[in-house]
Amino acid sequence: MRDNNGELLNFLKGKLGSLLNKNMALILTGSRALGLEDESSDYDCYLIYDEKDRKKVRSKYLSGGWAVKEGGVWTNLENEKKEQVTLMTKSYEEVIEERESTLQYVFINSVILVDSSGKFKSALGKMRKNIDLEGELRKTYLSFMMDLSLLRGMLRKSYGKPVSFFKKGDVVRSLMKLSILLDDKPYPYEKILYYEFSKTKNFKKINEFIEKIKRVENVDKANELRKEIVDFVNGLMPSEEYVGKNWWRLR
Numbered sequence: 001m002r003d004n005n006g007e008l009l010n011f012l013k014g015k016l017g018s019l020l021n022k023n024m025a026l027i028l029t030g031s032r033a034l035g036l037e038d039e040s041s042d043y044d045c046y047l048i049y050d051e052k053d054r055k056k057v058r059s060k061y062l063s064g065g066w067a068v069k070e071g072g073v074w075t076n077l078e079n080e081k082k083e084q085v086t087l088m089t090k091s092y093e094e095v096i097e098e099r100e101s102t103l104q105y106v107f108i109n110s111v112i113l114v115d116s117s118g119k120f121k122s123a124l125g126k127m128r129k130n131i132d133l134e135g136e137l138r139k140t141y142l143s144f145m146m147d148l149s150l151l152r153g154m155l156r157k158s159y160g161k162p163v164s165f166f167k168k169g170d171v172v173r174s175l176m177k178l179s180i181l182l183d184d185k186p187y188p189y190e191k192i193l194y195y196e197f198s199k200t201k202n203f204k205k206i207n208e209f210i211e212k213i214k215r216v217e218n219v220d221k222a223n224e225l226r227k228e229i230v231d232f233v234n235g236l237m238p239s240e241e242y243v244g245k246n247w248w249r250l251r
Contacts, residue, residue, distance in 0.1 A: 005028065005111065008043060008085070009026065009114065011085065012085070020114075023049070023119065024048060024050075024053070025048040025112065025114055025115040026113040027045065027048065027107075027110040027113060027115075028043060028113055029044045029045070029107070030042075030044035032044070032111075034192065036192065036195060042083065042084035042085065042086055044088075045085060045087045045088070045113075046087070046089065046090055048090055048092055048095060048120050048123070049089065049090075049092070050119075051092070053091075092119050092122075092123040093123075095120070095127055096123045096127050097130070098130075101136050102188060104127060105187065105189065105192075106189065107124055108186065133181060133184055133185075136186070137182065137237075140174060140177050140178050141233075141237060144177075145230070147170045148226055149226070150167050150171070151168075151223070168214060173190075175209070175210060175213075175229075175233075176193055176210075178233065179197055179200045179206050180196050180200055182200070182202060182237075183200050205232070209225075209228075209232065
């Protein structure tokens with residue numbers, strides 16, 4: 001993938017034309033930036049611009065197949081190899097102020113194609129300083145404990161197998177996110193979640209619990225497993241006060 005960055009850059013320059021100026025940056029994100037792509041993977045790219053150029057970016061492309069999405073504009077393109085290239089936009093200011101952990105992960109793990117002015121690297125540095133890992137960990141912990149509490153009841157007769165499957169999935173995903181945050185890293189978007197989870201220091205033990213969650217089918221055993229996991233996770237958390245003074249109620 002990385003050998004093709006020159007081809008990708010030339011393709012994007014051709015599509016952007018005169019819009020692309022020396023103050024803008026182009027970055028590649030997603031599976032191709034991480035080297036995890038397969039034959040069906042598309043190219044997820046961002047055009048990063050100065051706030052003063054927002055109207056220029058919108059007016060040039062909204063009439064040409066682009067659409068507004070989450071404050072920016074985006075489009076799906078196709079290169080000469082019939083591969084899909086998704087191009088989205090963000091201002092430097094939006095990168096700096098980004099609070100969504102999954103997007104913080106996207107920007108931190110991007111491959112820079114163009115950054116002549118160095119503004120993207122500067123914005124990235126400022127964004128890193130704004131990342132609230134403690135807040136994310138606290139929020140994810142509480143969410144996980146709420147998901148985990150469903151283990152006790154999700155296998156009762158009122159729950160069908162499809163519902164039980166998805167409830168287990170919620171527990172598994174929140175436990176993976178918790179493991180990543182305990183390593184002081186923003187958690188990734190869903191597609192890359194297991195990849196980052198597999199690199200965490202608590203992966204081996206937590207993965208054992210995940211396999212138990214997947215297999216449990218008895219309400220009593222689910223309750224026993226819940227207590228076991230609560231004790232394990234609370235042992236990993238930095239302190240009891242860290243998750244709020246009423247943390248014990250979730251036991």
